[in-house]
Structure formats: structure tokens, C-alpha cells
Amino acid sequence: DQQVKQNSPSLSVQEGRISILNCDYTNSMFDYFLWYKKYPAEGPTFLISISSIKDKNEDGRFTVFLNKSAKHLSLHIVPSQPGDSAVYFCAASPKGGSEKLVFGKGTKLTVNP
Amino acid sequence: DAGITQSPRHKVTETGTPVTLRCHQTENHRYMYWYRQDPGHGLRLIHYSYGVKDTDKGEVSDGYSVSRSKTEDFLLTLESATSSQTSVYFCAISEYSDLSVYGYTFGSGTRLTVV
Numbered sequence: 001d002q003q004v005k006q007n008s009p010s011l012s013v014q015e016g017r018i019s020i021l022n023c024d025y026t027n028s029m030f031d032y033f034l035w036y037k038k039y040p041a042e043g044p045t046f047l048i049s050i051s052s053i054k055d056k057n058e059d060g061r062f063t064v065f066l067n068k069s070a071k072h073l074s075l076h077i078v079p080s081q082p083g084d085s086a087v088y089f090c091a092a093s094p095k096g097g098s099e100k101l102v103f104g105k106g107t108k109l110t111v112n113p
Numbered sequence: 114d115a116g117i118t119q120s121p122r123h124k125v126t127e128t129g130t131p132v133t134l135r136c137h138q139t140e141n142h143r144y145m146y147w148y149r150q151d152p153g154h155g156l157r158l159i160h161y162s163y164g165v166k167d168t169d170k171g172e173v174s175d176g177y178s179v180s181r182s183k184t185e186d187f188l189l190t191l192e193s194a195t196s197s198q199t200s201v202y203f204c205a206i207s208e209y210s211d212l213s214v215y216g217y218t219f220g221s222g223t224r225l226t227v228v
Binding site for chain 2: 003006009034037041042043044045046049089091100101103104105106
């Protein structure tokens with residue numbers, strides 16, 4: 001049973017436009033949500049996170065929005081750059097402290113020049 | 114970046130042979146993890162470790178075993194490799210039990226092909 005879902009396997013956008021990557025979750029016990037970026041032949045790298053007590057967190061061009069009632073979060077990249085082309089994974093951490101992240105299947109973002 | 118290295122980076126092995134992948138960290142982090150990444154499945158947890166000689170199973174642990182005799186090393190063993198274990202394997206480390214902000218730091222991965 002998939003607890004973290006990224007329903008779009010791929011997304012293509014033009015350079016300079018906004019990229020919106022979506023993630024849905026089913027477990028209401030998730031407390032923190034994280035986004036990772038992965039380039040080919042490299043390990044995933046931490047991008048941005050958000051606590052369940054917030055609805056928005058911003059870091060430069062990257063903003064994550066959390067809608068707890070809908071169990072939905074999204075990552076916005078503005079403006080998108082060709083270097084942002086990568087696979088993006090959404091991950092969640094259960095409440096009360098847990099040593100294990102639960103990952104979605106990933107969305108491959110392609111930013112076209 | 115965090116000192117985490119995986120070896121080997123690439124390996125081709127035959128069905129039925131044992132294979133050991135190594136993860137080595139220089140950060141003295143308590144928690145270590147092994148994930149596999151497959152198309153259409155994302156990242157799935159195989160095994161993880163809370164500390165020396167303290168390990169537990171993840172969601173796809175069948176066919177795999179792990180050992181952690183030292184803080185810095187976490188070994189993943191495929192006792193008898195099968196073609197379904199062809200994958201990219203990632204090791205990750207974390208100092209924090211709640212993963213609230215920093216999450217994991219990942220290694221660069223080991224691409225394993227079982228023929």
C-alpha cells in the first residue's frame with residue numbers, strides 16, 4: 001500500500017516558467033515532508049522540507065506548499081532552469097519521531113531551454 | 114558534503130552467487146540505510162541500522178541481509194543473487210532520529226546487474 005504518491009511520472013516545462021510537482025499521502029501520522037532531487041548516476045540530495053504545522057516553506061526559487069486537509073503537497077520551482085532537470089522524490093516522516101523516510105516513486109522534470 | 118562512500122560503484126554478477134555491497138561513512142552518524150531504486154518503484158527501504166549490531170528489516174528485505182560491526186560500515190549482502198535484484202542500490206546516513214529537517218544524506222549508489 002503506497003503511502004506517498006507522486007502520480008505524474010514526468011513533467012516538461014519551458015525555461016523561465018513555473019514547475020509544479022505534486023505529492024499526495026495517505027497517512028495522517030506523517031509529521032514532516034521532504035523533497036529530494038536526483039541527477040543521473042548520483043544519489044538523491046535534500047532540497048527542502050516542511051513541517052506539518054506549516055503550510056508553506058520557501059528557499060530561493062523553491063517553495064513547498066502543504067494542504068493537510070487534502071493530504072497534498074506541492075513543490076514549486078520559479079523560474080525553472082535547465083539545471084533543474086532531474087528526478088524529484090517526495091518523502092514523509094511519521095509523527096513522534098521515526099528513523100525511516102517513506103518515499104514516493106518520483107517525478108522526472110525536464111526543463112527545456 | 115557528508116563523507117559517505119559506496120563500493121563498488123558498478124558490479125556484474127551471475128545468478129546464484131553471493132554479493133556484498135559496502136557503505137562507509139566518516140561522519141559518525143548513528144543511522145544507516147540501504148535502499149534500492151527501480152523504475153516505477155522509486156526508492157524502497159531494504160534494511161536499516163540504529164547503531165552497531167542493531168539492524169532491522171525494511172519493506173523489501175527478502176533475499177538480503179546486513180551487518181554493522183562498526184559505526185562507519187554497513188554491509189548489504191545478497192546471499193544468492195537473482196535477476197530481480199538487478200537494481201541501483203543507495204546507502205544513506207542520518208544523525209537525527211526524527212529526520213525533521215535534514216533527512217538523509219545519500220551515497221552515490223551501486224549499480225548491480227545480475228545475469
